[in-house]
Amino acid sequence: xxxxxxxxxxxxxxxxxxxxxxxxxxxxxxxxxxxxxxxxxxxxxxxxxxxxxxxxxxxxxxxxxxxxxxxxxxxxxxxxxxxxxxxxxxxxxxxxxxxxxxxxxxxxxxxxxxxxxxxxxxxxxxxxxxxxxxxxxxxxxxxxxxxxxxxxxxxxxxxxxxxxxxxxxxxxxxxxxxxxxxxxxxxxxxxxxxxxxxxxxxxxxxxxxxxxxxxxxx
Amino acid sequence: xxxxxxxxxxxxxxxxxxxxxxxxxxxxxxxxxxxxxxxxxxxxxxxxxxxxxxxxxxxxxxxxxxxxxxxxxxxxxxxxxxxxxxxxxxxxxxxxxxxxxxxxxxxxxxxxxxxxxxxxxxxxxxxxxxxxxxxxxxxxxxxxxxxxxxxxxxxxxxxxxxxxxxxxxxxxxxxxxxxxxxxxxxxxxxxxxxxxxxxxxxxxxxxxxxxxxxxxxx
Numbered sequence: 001x002x003x004x005x006x007x008x009x010x011x012x013x014x015x016x017x018x019x020x021x022x023x024x025x026x027x028x029x030x031x032x033x034x035x036x037x038x039x040x041x042x043x044x045x046x047x048x049x050x051x052x053x054x055x056x057x058x059x060x061x062x063x064x065x066x067x068x069x070x071x072x073x074x075x076x077x078x079x080x081x082x083x084x085x086x087x088x089x090x091x092x093x094x095x096x097x098x099x100x101x102x103x104x105x106x107x108x109x110x111x112x113x114x115x116x117x118x119x120x121x122x123x124x125x126x127x128x129x130x131x132x133x134x135x136x137x138x139x140x141x142x143x144x145x146x147x148x149x150x151x152x153x154x155x156x157x158x159x160x161x162x163x164x165x166x167x168x169x170x171x172x173x174x175x176x177x178x179x180x181x182x183x184x185x186x187x188x189x190x191x192x193x194x195x196x197x198x199x200x201x202x203x204x205x206x207x208x209x210x211x212x213x214x215x216x217x218x
Numbered sequence: 219x220x221x222x223x224x225x226x227x228x229x230x231x232x233x234x235x236x237x238x239x240x241x242x243x244x245x246x247x248x249x250x251x252x253x254x255x256x257x258x259x260x261x262x263x264x265x266x267x268x269x270x271x272x273x274x275x276x277x278x279x280x281x282x283x284x285x286x287x288x289x290x291x292x293x294x295x296x297x298x299x300x301x302x303x304x305x306x307x308x309x310x311x312x313x314x315x316x317x318x319x320x321x322x323x324x325x326x327x328x329x330x331x332x333x334x335x336x337x338x339x340x341x342x343x344x345x346x347x348x349x350x351x352x353x354x355x356x357x358x359x360x361x362x363x364x365x366x367x368x369x370x371x372x373x374x375x376x377x378x379x380x381x382x383x384x385x386x387x388x389x390x391x392x393x394x395x396x397x398x399x400x401x402x403x404x405x406x407x408x409x410x411x412x413x414x415x416x417x418x419x420x421x422x423x424x425x426x427x428x429x430x431x432x433x434x435x436x
Contacts, residue, residue, distance in 0.1 A: 038256045038257045038258060038338070038340075038361075039256045039340045039361055039365055039368070039369060040256060040358070040360060040361025040362045040365055066368055067341060067368060067369055067370075067371075068367065068368055068369070068370055069364075069367050069368050071364055071367070071368065090341075090371060092310065092339075092341040092342050119341065120256070120340065120341075120368070120369070121310075121339060121340070121341050121342075122256075122257045122338065122339070123285060123308075123310040123337065123338075123339050123342070124310050124339075124341070124342065140258070140360060142258060142358060142360035142383065142386070143256075143257055143258025144258045146287075146289055147257055147258055149286065149287050149289070150257070150284055150285060150286055150287050150289065150338070151257060151285055151286070151338070152285075152286055153285075153308060165360065167389075168360070168386065168389055168390075171385075171386055171389055172386075173416070198391070
């Protein structure tokens with residue numbers, strides 16, 4: 001019982017810092033995405049394709065969260081955008097405090113969109129608000145169509161589902177209709193896009209939708 | 219600091235129950251595997267192919283760990299083996315206590331091998347000993363060759379690496395040699411097998427190795 005109480009306190013403290021992050025981001029007119037998925041579902045590739053597609057029209061910043069290494073920040077830095085790497089050193093999710101530290105090191109002026117790429121983990125990041133406007137969950141077709149039912153919290157808390165690696169469908173035992181139906185059963189409000197970072201299929205649709213929401217109102 | 223102290227106590231308590239599980243399993247001459255991976259890397263398919271291959275020669279029991287649903291236990295039950303489903307209700311990893319409960323409900327007499335399929339999570343289960351003889355980590359080629367470096371704890375704590383879905387390599391941007399090299403850089407003692415549950419490639423090698431270790435000495 002002790003642990004549960006303290007975990008609740010940890011979550012309450014996290015939520016308070018997330019609230020501060022949210023106020024800061026909204027003051028700057030920045031649309032912040034919390035990008036979550038299993039390891040290897042393609043989050044960084046989605047970031048890269050999104051930067052390629054939106055980079056001319058909008059100013060996008062990136063915070064990379066990883067258990068170890070700065071490989072993802074290196075990949076994203078090639079696109080000449082502001083990027084901060086957070087290494088959690090074994091931690092299984094990003095917390096609002098870590099994002100707050102990263103925001104303090106980033107020039108937020110003029111940013112339209114901030115993409116926060118979380119640690120690869122389909123369970124733990126679901127419960128940690130970072131101050132984002134929305135969670136975007138990436139699910140690879142290779143993971144199978146049952147995953148929304150087996151890991152429901154993430155799909156319940158997300159606003160957008162990117163079904164990624166759809167180019168691999170011909171080689172997999174994955175029923176795309178069942179995957180979508182399972183996801184919408186958990187969360188009927190999910191906005192769903194089908195994407196491939198290899199063929200760029202669906203990237204224009206996803207980025208168009210994002211651009212409508214991320215364009216500065218100021 | 220409080221949280222860290224209590225987490226340490228939680229781990230110490232877990233290790234004590236894991237020790238009890240290990241004694242019980244060894245008394246029964248059972249080789250216990252803790253099967254870990256990201257969601258959708260193919261753990262349950264590996265269990266199914268292993269049961270098909272070893273079922274005639276050895277008696278195998280299965281404990282299925284899932285955040286939600288009993289889909290995996292249903293899949294495994296078709297093979298007419300003893301199977302117990304643990305639903306963690308949001309918990310991101312199995313703990314020794316949950317496995318102890320499951321063991322108390324399983325007839326251990328005559329079992330040669332026990333496969334404990336953990337929750338799909340490449341981070342959190344790394345630190346929780348369940349009383350297993352070895353951790354077996356499954357990594358799908360679709361996750362990318364950088365994952366051992368990005369999620370090192372799991373590869374450091376495992377004895378065996380199954381590189382799964384090798385049938386998909388022609389369609390992926392995944393360098394198999396780099397993947398192996400990265401894994402062995404983290405843990406030079408890893409026993410590595412390349413498997414496909416679709417073509418059954420590599421399953422005979424993996425099961426042969428396992429049979430040598432799991433055959434009852436009594």
